Amino acid sequence: MKIRTLLVDSSYLLKRSFHGAKDIQTTKFGHIGGLYSFLTTVRKMIKDHMINKVVLVWDGEGGGIYRHRIDSAYKANRKTKEWHKRIEMTAVELRREKAKEESILKQRKRVQAYAEELFIRQIEVDDIEADDLIAAYCLQYNNKEEIFIYSNDRDFAQLLDLNITIIFPNIDQPVNKTNYIMHFNHHYSNALVMKIICGDSADNINGISGIGEDTLLKYVPELKFKTLTVREICRKADEINQKRIQNKKKSLKALNNLIISEGVERLKTNFQLVNLREPLLNEQAEEELQQLEIALSPENRGSKNLYNMMIEDEFLTVYGSTFVQYVEPFYTVIMNEKQLLTEYYKKFKNSL
Numbered sequence: 285m286k287i288r289t290l291l292v293d294s295s296y297l298l299k300r301s302f303h304g305a306k307d308i309q310t311t312k313f314g315h316i317g318g319l320y321s322f323l324t325t326v327r328k329m330i331k332d333h334m335i336n337k338v339v340l341v342w343d344g345e346g347g348g349i350y351r352h353r354i355d356s357a358y359k360a361n362r363k364t365k366e367w368h369k370r371i372e373m374t375a376v377e378l379r380r381e382k383a384k385e386e387s388i389l390k391q392r393k394r395v396q397a398y399a400e401e402l403f404i405r406q407i408e409v410d411d412i413e414a415d416d417l418i419a420a421y422c423l424q425y426n427n428k429e430e431i432f433i434y435s436n437d438r439d440f441a442q443l444l445d446l447n448i449t450i451i452f453p454n455i456d457q458p459v460n461k462t463n464y465i466m467h468f469n470h471h472y473s474n475a476l477v478m479k480i481i482c483g484d485s486a487d488n489i490n491g492i493s494g495i496g497e498d499t500l501l502k503y504v505p506e507l508k509f510k511t512l513t514v515r516e517i518c519r520k521a522d523e524i525n526q527k528r529i530q531n532k533k534k535s536l537k538a539l540n541n542l543i544i545s546e547g548v549e550r551l552k553t554n555f556q557l558v559n560l561r562e563p564l565l566n567e568q569a570e571e572e573l574q575q576l577e578i579a580l581s582p583e584n585r586g587s588k589n590l591y592n593m594m595i596e597d598e599f600l601t602v603y604g605s606t607f608v609q610y611v612e613p614f615y616t617v618i619m620n621e622k623q624l625l626t627e628y629y630k631k632f633k634n635s636l
């Protein structure tokens with residue numbers, strides 16, 4: 285049976301779920317929106333895309349440290365924003381913020397506990413970002429499995445030529461290399477070079493001064509329909525300016541910024557920061573990725589444990605129906621994992 289794998293950017297999904305379902309409360313557990321919305325989103329994707337293997341990929345403690353070593357400004361804007369937000373808070377607001385953080389952590393642990401009972405695989409490695417683990421998985425398994433990624437991170441577009449599919453929460457259809465151009469203003473194969481040149485304000489990655497996506501596409505429209513390298517774009521920028529000079533016009537400063545030494549260094553740095561074809565991993569991450577091939581043991585896993593947790597959390601009260609109805613879509617994942625275990629035992633027996 286063809287393995288159809290869903291890789292979930294889990295730290296992102298939990299945050300989105302928590303803030304998007306603030307009104308879901310229970311008497312025993314309190315706020316349950318993060319837990320409920322997270323699992324229900326995964327449940328829907330399993331149904332919609334006939335998924336039979338799920339891997340929850342979490343940002344590790346200290347994730348991003350390797351990129352911070354490459355560029356100390358990496359994601360520094362987030363920390364600064366958070367710091368300014370906190371110093372402006374009243375004592376009451378600080379207590380609420382602390383309670384929110386504790387609730388997110390509590391619900392994260394609960395999501396992970398539910399996932400264990402549902403035979404959903406998980407990976408989390410200290411110092412490693414989920415992006416790198418997801419990219420490494422795609423690079424390693426794309427020829428063996430049909431892979432779907434759930435994330436809001438556009439960086440994954442650079443992996444589309446591996447025949448993966450990306451489920452963006454704010455786009456109404458899954459994105460692949462065929463329909464990418466319907467949703468973005470450049471060819472999918474140029475996703476990496478666009479990010480290298482233009483940077484990423486969300487992660488505080490500086491691009492080339494004066495060049496945003498619109499400017500780059502204005503002067504290099506070929507990016508919309510064919511693959512270009514950074515070197516080819518720099519060469520074209522130089523040609524444009526040389527022609528302007530010949531026509532007794534001023535060269536364009538933004539294009540010139542691409543080819544001066546500072547610009548070249550910025551391009552080199554950005555390549556290291558955003559290139560998911562070379563994910564930033566450590567030895568533990570490599571080992572954990574290999575562990576994802578091992579069949580899951582059914583020992584201490586099962587519907588009884590899951591049912592008891594759902595009753596304790598009043599999860600089924602929120603759902604408004606039965607345990608069997610809620611869990612039914614997860615059976616394809618559970619049965620596939622049990623089939624893998626059966627095959628593992630057969631191989632082990634034959635090797636004796």
